[in-house]
Amino acid sequence: MKILITGNRKKDLCCEIVKAFEREGHVCLTISRENGYDFSENPYGLIKKIVTLADDYDCFVNLYANYFFNQSLLAHKIFCDWYDKGYLDRRIINIGSTTDRVHRGKRNLYHFEKRALRELSSSLSLQSVWDNAPLVTHLSFGTLDNRAEQNPGRKTLSLEKVAEYVIWLINQPKGIHINELSLDPLQREY
């Protein structure tokens, strides 16, 4: 499969996901500031450009948590484009965060961006199941190893483990759709 990922193949979670895909024989293109895709400059123009680029890919991993709800806008635009073109076997994996499950007064935009993305994924994945629509899965998790230093004392998830779940998602039997997968590292002793 040809996979498009918003992220940098040399860093963070994207690096492990690319390694896992490539081990399985898939081909990945990653897009980030490093190769000229910067969401802080003209995000709507960039979204248009990515929708055009995505036409050539079987799977889109919506990974980079770009600000101001752009992750949701990008998922929506790619889904609609693929829907209109009748690309039923194409897959979108929206990367969320379990921080959006925490219900208390918050003003951190990231929390609401991830909640919006979860809502969108949920609705689009209903269309994946009941309509002739591309496949949409929401994958969310708690703090990863690459943010351990910023969260002292918190147990974190390994990047490799999350990458394994991404591979598990794409290897499900035809006819089974994973709508959502949500993982957290247990914080107690075990």
Ligand SMILES: NC(=O)c1ccc[n+]([C@@H]2O[C@H](COP(=O)([O-])OP(=O)(O)OC[C@H]3O[C@@H](n4cnc5c(N)ncnc54)[C@H](OP(=O)(O)O)[C@@H]3O)[C@@H](O)[C@H]2O)c1
């Ligand atoms: N890490 C965690 O603890 C955690 C927990 C829960 C959920 N998540 C979710 O998991 C996903 C991946 O997180 P992550 O920690 O691996 O990395 P991330 O912070 O989302 O960054 C991924 C990549 O995005 C690129 N990037 C940064 N600013 C950019 C910009 N303005 N325009 C375009 N690309 C830009 C960077 O590469 P360049 O420098 O090349 O631009 C970076 O390597 C995100 O959706 C995040 O919300 C992460």
